[in-house]
Structures are given as C-alpha cells and as structure tokens.
Amino acid sequence: MSHEHFINQAISSWMSEEGPDSDIILSSRIRLARNFNEYNFPTLYAPEEAKEIIIKMEEILKKLDVNQFGRMELLKINDLQQLEKMVLVEKHLISPQLAESSPYGACLVTENEDVSIMVNEEDHIRIQCLFPGLQLTEALKAANQIDDLLESFIHFAFDEKHGYLTSCPTNVGTGLRGSVMMHLPGLILTHQINRIIPAINQLGLAVRGIYGEGSEALGNIFQISNQITLGKSEEDIVEDLHGVVNQLISQERSAREALRKTSNIQLEDRVYRSYGILANSRIIESKEAARCLSDVRLGIDMGYIQNTSKNILNELMILTQPGFLQQYAGGPLRPHERDIRRATLIRERLLLELDKR
Amino acid sequence: MNCQECNQRPATLHFTKIINGEKTEVHLCEKCAQEKGELFMLNGGSGFTFNHLLAGLLNLDTSFQQQNQDAFHQEEVLQCDHCSMTFQQFIKIGRFGCSHCYEAFKEQLVPVFKRLHGGNWAHNGKIPKRIGGGIHLRKRIEEFKNQLKDLISREEFEKAAVIRDEIRSLEKELNGSQEGGE
Ligand SMILES: [Zn+2]
Ligand SMILES: [Zn+2]
Secondary structure (H helix, E strand, O other): OOHHHHHHOOOOHHHHOOOOOOOOEEEEEEEEEEOEOOOOOOOOOOHHHHHHHHHHHHHHHHHOOHHHHOOEEEEEHHHOOHHHHHHHHHOOOOOHHHHHHOOOOEEEEEOOOOEEEEEOOOOOEEEEEEEEOOOHHHHHHHHHHHHHHHHOOOOEOEEOOOEEOOOOOOOOEOOEEEEEEEEOHHHHHOOOHHHHHHHHHHOOEEEEEOOOOOOOOHHHEEEEEEOOOOOOOHHHHHHHHHHHHHHHHHHHHHHHHHHHHHHHHHHHHHHHHHHHHHHHOOOOOHHHHHHHHHHHHHHHHOOOOOOOOOOHHHHHHHHOOHHHHHHHHOOOOOHHHHHHHHHHHHHHHHHHHHHHO | OEOOOOOOOEOOEEEEEEEOOEEEEEEEOHHHHHHHOOHHHHOOHHHHHOHHHHHHHHHHHHHHHHHHHHHHOOOOOOEOOOOOOEHHHHHHHOOOOOOOHHHHOHHHHHHHHHHHOOOOOOOOOOOOHHHOOHHHHHHHHHHHHHHHHHHHHOOOHHHHHHHHHHHHHHHHHHHHHHHOOO
C-alpha cells in the first residue's frame, strides 16, 4: 500500500457502503483531539518538536496490532503533490488546514479509509472515524478504541478539571466533535430549513453546508455537529446529537411525504429534468451539478427512479470536486475545462448504472 | 422581579435555556449574566462555531477584568512560565501555547469556558487509564459533599444522612483502590 492507493482509490467505504437511515444520512463522523503532554501545542512548537512527534507516531505505527484496525499508512504532507493533497481533502481524510498550513503535518489512514489520524494539525493528534449512514455510536466506539490504544504509548495532556487539553478552548474537555452529514432536500423544497436551523443552534449544535461557501449548502447537504465539548460525557454529547438528528430525519421524511401528496407530478418532473441534464450535458458547473445530483438522489429515495444506486450523490459530489477532476485529467485544468470534464465524468458514471441493469 | 443569582439587582435578562431537552427559565441581572457567562449565549449562540469570533469573545471578557485589575495593580503581565505565552497573546490568537497555559490562565478561563460550553467549565467525560480510577471516585465524593452541604442548609437531615453514608462507603472504596495500587 502506498500513498497512491489513497489518491487512486476514489471511493472510500463511507461513500460506497450503505449505513442505517442512508436515505437521509450520508455519513457520521467522530473526531477526538489529543495532545502530547511533553510538547508545546502546534500553535508555537519548535520544528524539532514537530519532527519528534512524527517519529514517535511512526514508531507507534510499527508496534500497532495491524489486525485490529486494518493496515495503516503514514502519509507526510510534505511528500505529497498539491493535487494529491486536494484529493485527500476532498475525500475528507485530511482537513484543508493540515494540507495547506501544517509543514510538519502527517496523516495515518487505514486501507478502507474509515479511520484517519491527523498529526500536527491544530492539535498534535486528531483521531477521526468516518462511517456510512447514521452510526455515531459505532464511530465513537471505534474512536475510543484507537484512543485507548494510543494512550498506551502516549501521555496525553490531561488535567482533572479541564479534561483533555487542546490548542483551542472550543475543543477542551472531551476533545470530541461528532458530526452527521445529511441530505435535506425536502426541508429545502418546503422552505422549512430557515426555521429549523436557528432552533438547532439553540441546542448548542452547529449546522452548515459542507459544499459551497457562506450560507449556501450545495447539493442540499448539511453537516450537524456539537459545539459543547466540556462538561458532558462523550456518550451524552453523542446521544444529544443523535436525538436532534433523529428529529431532523423524521421532519425530512414528512416533508418528502407532503411533497408527494401535494406536488407529485411536479416533483417527478423536476427529478427527471435533473436526470436529463446530468445524463446529457457537455458542460456543467459544480453548482448546477450539485443541484441536479440532489434531485436525482431524492428521486431514487422516493422511488421515482429505480435501478440506480443511491451512492451516486455521495460519490459524484466528491469526484466532481476540482482536485479529483484534475487528478484524473493528469494535471491542472482551467475552470472551463473542469466543467467539461465534470460533465463527461457524470455522464460516464450514469452510463455505468445503465449497464448494470 | 429580582435577579435569581444575587437577589439584589432587578433582573433585566429573561430567557429560556434548553439543556438536554429540558427547559429552564432564567432571570438575571446584567452583572450576574456576565459573570455566569450567559451574555454571549444570548447574543446569538450560533456564532460561536467560528474561531475568529473567539478572539473577540475573549477580548470582551478581559475588558471587564482589565477594569478590575487596573484598579489594583498596573502592568502585571499574566504569562505561562512553560511556553512564555502571555494572556494577551492568547486572546489575540485564540489558541493556547502548551498544556501549562490552562493552569497559568485558570482564573481568567472559567468565564470563557462557560461561554463556549453552554455554562459548563469542568470536565465530565473520559479519563485516561493511566491516571486511574481514583479520579472517578473523588469526583463523585465531591459531588455528594456538595449535595450534603445543600441538604444540611435546607435542614433535610434524613436525606443528608443517606448521602453521608454514601460518602463514607465511597471513601472506603477510594482508600482500598489506592492501597491496591492502580
Ligand atoms: Zn444578579
Ligand atoms: Zn503555555
């Protein structure tokens, strides 16, 4: 296994497998922030300290029981090409911050990419578990296992009063950020989302689009995550998030049913028009692609479109990002060229579905 | 209506807090709200996802403390003796320099944590195994002792006796676990 494995293997398990409630939940992620007790935080550590941390992680990796989590590979950010970094970011394996502004950054990834450990990002260590569908509890369990394992090698910065100590005061305590990626076209089409988001914020959770900038959520994909990391147990944090997500799932489902009742033919028309655009266009911008992919996915989930796999939304949202498109083109592309590539890639992917039938 | 915290000044801030799905009515005066770290929650809790807001938030906090401090002594620089980060630098970048900063700035940090973490300021989650089970027990004993004080002040002596027995048995357990090593 080499770093090319992660670049060339376009599809991570969370994109291709279907998890619980996968008609609405694309993925669940748990992140734990940890730091070595003996080194300064990345805020102001010396290059020597950063290098020592990498060496320690390499040593730990050698000692790890490979059967427990599958094989892991350590990728150093500085060994990667610009495009390769972009691809890893687009696959959610590393953060933009690690890719762009962590000269001593590294990342450990399992073969199927459900576990990644970022090294020398904002904190020394960030354990991430990314599972398909609604599997927060499972992801927390996996993250805890990795944490326990690392803890047998590392003295983490911890004190009784504040818990796990992190660079940023927003992560202190549990260091836990749970997040769920949701597809919410029903709440958008029925204009309910603007009422719902402030209510979720009031509960100490954050809602944001993961694609697109500012308040727009490309592809109607939202990420819900906890903001409070201190004063609650890991289980309670996850349970509270779970509760809100379940509420959202049932609201999204009733919105979809309401749409079916009130505007069945209009919705079917919209879904098939979008399918038509994706299947036939020769030039497509990311915004239009995201909108159409969301419509088609909704069409699949509501039974208007059959024999097409659900994961085309997750997959194509990722594969049509600039990094991926350019990686496949074998070099940099101008925006206009990207739009042509994107259209081709989507058409080919949809044809693959037809062949399967 | 008077402030529920100090019972002296009139309550000027009224709001409902939702914690774990339970609604609580809160009535505070401006000063107590500031101290309890509620003001920030009021001014749009949604904002606190963004790190750059943190610096502003910490600044808000120190402007209050600065006034108090200046009255007593001038130019005292609060600094972490391990990594040399000053409290002013911490405010500016919104990041700690090392794990010792938490101890160095602890007086200043409680209102910050409260504001960022929905009123919470103490850890209540996982504890590394190497630090051991003692912490869990000591935490529970501490909680019970607070309850005990409460009950005694309300003259609920029967309940207090039950709690006192709980504390005794936990303390036994704690001593046992320490004798037995980790
Ligand atoms: Zn008051
Ligand atoms: Zn420090």
